[in-house]
Amino acid sequence: xxxxxxxxxxxxxxxxxxxxxxxxxxxxxxxxxxxxxxxxxxxxxxxxxxxxxxxxxxxxxxxxxxxxxxxxxxxxxxxxxxxxxxxxxxxxxxxxxxxxxxxxxxxxxxxxxxxxxxxxxxxxxxxxxxxxxxxxxxxxxxxxxxxxxxxxxxxxxxxxxxxxxxxxxxxxxxxxxxxxxxxxxxxxxxxxxxxxxxxxxxxxxxxxxxxxxxxxxxxxxxxxxxxxxxxxxxxxxxxxxxxxxxxxxxxxxxxxxxxxxxxxxxxxxxxxxxxxxxxxxxxxxxxxxxxxxxxxxxxxxxxxxxxxxxxxx
Amino acid sequence: xxxxxxxxxxxxxxxxxxxxxxxxxxxxxxxxxxxxxxxxxxxxxxxxxxxxxxxxxxxxxxxxxxxxxxxxxxxxxxxxxxxxxxxxxxxxxxxxxxxxxxxxxxxxxxxxxxxxxxxxxxxxxxxxxxxxxxxxxxxxxxxxxxxxxxxxxxxxxxxxxxxxxxxxxxxxxxxxxxxxxxxxxxxxxxxxxxxxxxxxxxxxxxxxxxxxxxxxxxxxxxxxxxxxxxxxxxxxxxxxxxxxxxxxxxxxxxxxxxxxxxxxxxxxxxxxxxxxxxxxxxxxxxxxxxxxxxxxxxxxxxxxxxx
Ligand SMILES: [Zn+2]
Numbered sequence: 001x002x003x004x005x006x007x008x009x010x011x012x013x014x015x016x017x018x019x020x021x022x023x024x025x026x027x028x029x030x031x032x033x034x035x036x037x038x039x040x041x042x043x044x045x046x047x048x049x050x051x052x053x054x055x056x057x058x059x060x061x062x063x064x065x066x067x068x069x070x071x072x073x074x075x076x077x078x079x080x081x082x083x084x085x086x087x088x089x090x091x092x093x094x095x096x097x098x099x100x101x102x103x104x105x106x107x108x109x110x111x112x113x114x115x116x117x118x119x120x121x122x123x124x125x126x127x128x129x130x131x132x133x134x135x136x137x138x139x140x141x142x143x144x145x146x147x148x149x150x151x152x153x154x155x156x157x158x159x160x161x162x163x164x165x166x167x168x169x170x171x172x173x174x175x176x177x178x179x180x181x182x183x184x185x186x187x188x189x190x191x192x193x194x195x196x197x198x199x200x201x202x203x204x205x206x207x208x209x210x211x212x213x214x215x216x217x218x219x220x221x222x223x224x225x226x227x228x229x230x231x232x233x234x235x236x237x238x239x240x241x242x243x244x245x246x247x248x249x250x251x252x253x254x255x256x257x258x259x260x261x262x263x264x265x266x267x268x269x270x271x272x273x274x275x276x277x278x279x280x281x282x283x284x285x286x287x288x289x290x291x292x293x294x295x296x297x298x299x300x301x302x303x304x305x306x307x308x309x310x311x312x313x
Numbered sequence: 314x315x316x317x318x319x320x321x322x323x324x325x326x327x328x329x330x331x332x333x334x335x336x337x338x339x340x341x342x343x344x345x346x347x348x349x350x351x352x353x354x355x356x357x358x359x360x361x362x363x364x365x366x367x368x369x370x371x372x373x374x375x376x377x378x379x380x381x382x383x384x385x386x387x388x389x390x391x392x393x394x395x396x397x398x399x400x401x402x403x404x405x406x407x408x409x410x411x412x413x414x415x416x417x418x419x420x421x422x423x424x425x426x427x428x429x430x431x432x433x434x435x436x437x438x439x440x441x442x443x444x445x446x447x448x449x450x451x452x453x454x455x456x457x458x459x460x461x462x463x464x465x466x467x468x469x470x471x472x473x474x475x476x477x478x479x480x481x482x483x484x485x486x487x488x489x490x491x492x493x494x495x496x497x498x499x500x501x502x503x504x505x506x507x508x509x510x511x512x513x514x515x516x517x518x519x520x521x522x523x524x525x526x527x528x529x530x531x532x533x534x535x536x537x538x539x540x541x542x543x544x545x546x547x548x549x550x551x552x553x554x555x556x557x558x559x560x561x562x563x564x565x566x567x568x569x570x571x572x573x574x575x576x577x578x579x580x581x582x583x584x585x586x587x588x589x590x591x592x593x594x595x596x597x598x599x600x601x602x603x604x605x606x607x608x609x610x611x612x613x614x615x616x617x618x619x620x
Pocket of ligand 1: 042126127
């Protein structure tokens, strides 16, 4: 059943509609919400929504409970290749929890929160941005980790990043839902404006495993991988100091040692290398820059260091 | 006056970005005035350029008080201004959501850090602010209620209204919030327009800032008499939102007093012209904001009224 969960009138002959599809079977009222499309330039979740929904349709007898799929929380953004909400140039993930009698976006955000609240688990799928590629990972803040970690481990991701809580992140959908008792996992995977089939399939496996663990799925599942958890490890940030074109010479997911050459920033006009980029620490490259043009400060890579006291150190 | 490059950033394809500051007087860091941080804040930059003119004259006449220094930064993000963008063109990030900044961080965090390190430690910080929606504002001054500085100080601007705002999570990365965290008494001055120049509002803003600096003993300036400022909490102002979408017409002028029930504007169907909504005031008071654009979506703030 397709349902419009929030709507607002636009100036000329059109409504902005946020829709979901409810797939339900059996007696259980357990509910998983699969949410994506908050950032209009992130598309990995679009394919994931499709494959999860179509597999459930084909094997509906194996489902006991409710799966709600929200493919596009920011439909105008996806439709116009805009990360934020196009009319306002506003990052929707900084407006939650919204407000019933607020501006249009605040009102839509509040309706979204009301609709998802009460799910047993919510999976909010992001795909980085157009600049960076990410290995499939789940991110959570330190205070939410005790509640979320067991579920995150069911999701077949490579990496779970537990980061410090920042005040500004209190305006995200995930923070809002977690605060209201709906366990929400934020997935980051792939790169903006593209679909990485391999990652979508990996997450697909994770979602059905999660459904099974929740007692909502009696169909087939495949074993999930054991994720690396960031606890007790440091993340090294490699930012450019020069402006130019970044050309990496390592592969995504590769393990490097501190000082290893990982790429160059070059200047096409002078034909000079303006910066030789080295690894800032030992570890695995879990974020790598995809978009070549860089300024001073542009993030080039993130490296996950081995556990402290580990053999490599 | 000393013109100084406060922060520079190289671009792969453009001339280097140089954030320029104008320094007046010597000694104690007394006031920093910041203009455009976004590419559409032309009025904000313009007001600062007018301040540079005024301060130059005062300095020549020796009217900047001994042991006081004033810094004016008309525009941080002129890169975006030159190409018709609002935010940082490369990644669409907002410099005014990057404070206090981080020198090893992303590009706009580095810009924020570079600028903030130069405008930190002033006793007063004045930012020429804009609103994210198209509209006209009665010139007013706003302050974030962080418990650090007294809202009473807003009265020294002599604008009609001083508004106190409770900070929300997303405010914690703005310049004004961080100024206060680092013990600068920070104010936002709204000079009506954003992407066009409104001379009258610019005059008002310039006089208000001069009046404020004069009251703090930083300069001695003759300005036209100001208002006795009414201080009000933002939560106590009334916002009227559109209940329909279409072609918007305002029927009032900002600054006008309205009574409860008065029609402030209408919304008509964009195709057949039928009136679809009348926007009536639900309170009596002074209109200090009106939406200004031909088209309007539903749930859009179209008027703000101070009761
Ligand atoms: Zn995202």
